[in-house]
Amino acid sequence: MAATLQTPAFRSPMVERGGISRIAPLPMNQARFGRHHLVPRSLSLLSQQSLHVIRLARASSGSDQAYGNNQFNSNGSWGLFLWTKQVLNFARSNFVPIALVVGIFLGFTNPIFGQLAVKYPLSKFSTAGIFFISGLTLRSKEISAAVEAWPAGILGLTSILLVTPFFAWVILQVNLSPREFVTGLAIFCCMPTTLSSGVALTQLVGGNSALALAMTVVSNLLGIMIVPFSLTNFVGGEARVSLPTMQLFKSLVMTLLVPLAMGKVLRHCLKSVAAFVDQNRQYVAMISATLLSIVPGTQVSRSKPQLLRVRPENLVAAVIMGLVVHLIFLALNAIIVGAFSFFCGGQESILAKRENARAVIIVASQKTLPVMVAVVEQLRGAFGEPGLLVLPCVAAHINQIIIDSFLVNWWIKKNQMAHFTKQV
DSSP states (O other): EEEEEEOOOOOSEEEEEETOOOOOOOEEEEEOOOGGOOOOOOHHHHHHHHHHHHHHHHHHHHHHHHHHHHHHHHHHHHHHHHHHHHHHHHHTHHHHHHHHHHHHHHHHHTTTTHHHHHHHHHHHHHHHHHHHHHHHHHHHHHHHHHHHHHHHHHHHHHIIIIIGGGGHHHHTTSSSHHHHHHHHHHHTTOOOOOOHHHHHHHHHHHHHHHHHHHHHHHHHHHHHHHHHHIIIIIIOTTTTOOOOOHHHHHHHIIIIHHHHHOOOOHHHHHHHHHHHHTTTTHHHHHHHHHHHHHHHHHHHHHHHHHHHHSOOOHHHHHHHHHHHHHHHHHHHHHHHHHHHHHHHTGGGGGGGGGHHHHHHHHHTTTOOOHHHHHHHHTTTTTTTTHHHHHHHOOOHHHHHHHHHHHHHHHHHHHHHHHHHHHOO
């Protein structure tokens, strides 16, 4: 007894089309087998599935041969894109410390910065630019917030002008050679707050920038009168300290108040400028941080000759001492703010608001270098070699900005995590 089955006849199993091998159509023929050659239907189906797999494999092989290089290039380009994006995100989130490190590196390796700093008042230009940007970004409601936070401002001014100068006497007890390093840091402790970095960092962290501006301007104006008193009592009573009060006052007005007022007037008169600044606050803050990096860069470039003459271990000791002093100031002001908030209203206190507390901690913990340089120039060698007096203060000035920039980045990431947790 015979059975009729449909079996594939492999007449032309492969054909060439466009250089790619493919399976040819397989017609089904009639074949006769004996009973002992009967083929199950499942085997026929299995053969068809196997041929389908072979067809896919051949097609895939041809595709790899034709497009393999393009696929590799595409994957490589995508990986490069992801890596570049990660680098840019890191640079954007850590822009302030990166800008400062780059500025210091350029100032140390390139003498042009020092020459420009001598020929042009770059520090004054950068400070004026920062305060002009502060005026552009200053909203009217922020001024109202600063007025409402006047107790926080008084507390910050007290710490800047009365509390932190006391550490000058503590620093003088340290035995370090040359003695000008210790004396210079003691003078640095008697200075008012920084002219630009405190405001810039407060803006970056989303603190009360108007409060930071108010403390900066008032402390520097009052400091003209209070600094001689602090130097006489904490640093050296035998040295008569006299400052050009009117000259410093005019310089601070032109560097701080005038650019701030110009920026605020421009924002108030031109609504398009205000809208543009508000829409691009991150990039405006980057411009402010770039201007901020000019100050330490020029100072390092100008101090490089004295820096190379000092024994490395003594310089490292002075740098560490300045770093420790700033960390003490941060901890002290954080304790003062926390105690004031606890004993004066708790959660209802002005300093219970995070933006006010952070503004006070940042601004009250920093000391200004330009005013210190002006003071040393007026001392006319009464406390030692001016270059050696200024050198550790340059390092302390740079350290405080770098440390506070990392603190600001930590606060920003903490805010982002809190916001993300709240959304979840």
